[in-house]
Amino acid sequence: MSMKQQALLLSAPLFADVHHKEQQEFNGFSCSGCQGNGWHWKEDKDGDRIKEPCSVCGGTGKLKAVVTIEWKADS
Incomplete structure (x- = not known):
């Protein structure tokens, strides 16, 4: 059986001092509260x-x- 899988590949930004935060959205997940009924x-x-x-x-x-x-400095 096929399965849908979403992934996020991380790579440091070129200008981390300007763009130190980023946000990604992944949608299409069935609700765990109602099992997708709504x-x-x-x-x-x-x-x-x-x-x-x-x-x-x-x-x-x-x-x-x-x-x-x-993105923060690694200490």
Whole structure:
């Protein structure tokens, strides 16, 4: 079975004194809170089952990772 894998290859910037921070976004991950559904089953006050949006992904079913890299001197 094929698997999607995202990777970040690091290399020091040419002008580290000017660009000492950088940020990359990786998206398309299934939400671990709702397993990609975007909702959870709940009961209302009458006992009927309703779908409540997932509080982790906001109802989208997807998550993204935001990776921030800060370049500093190696001591």
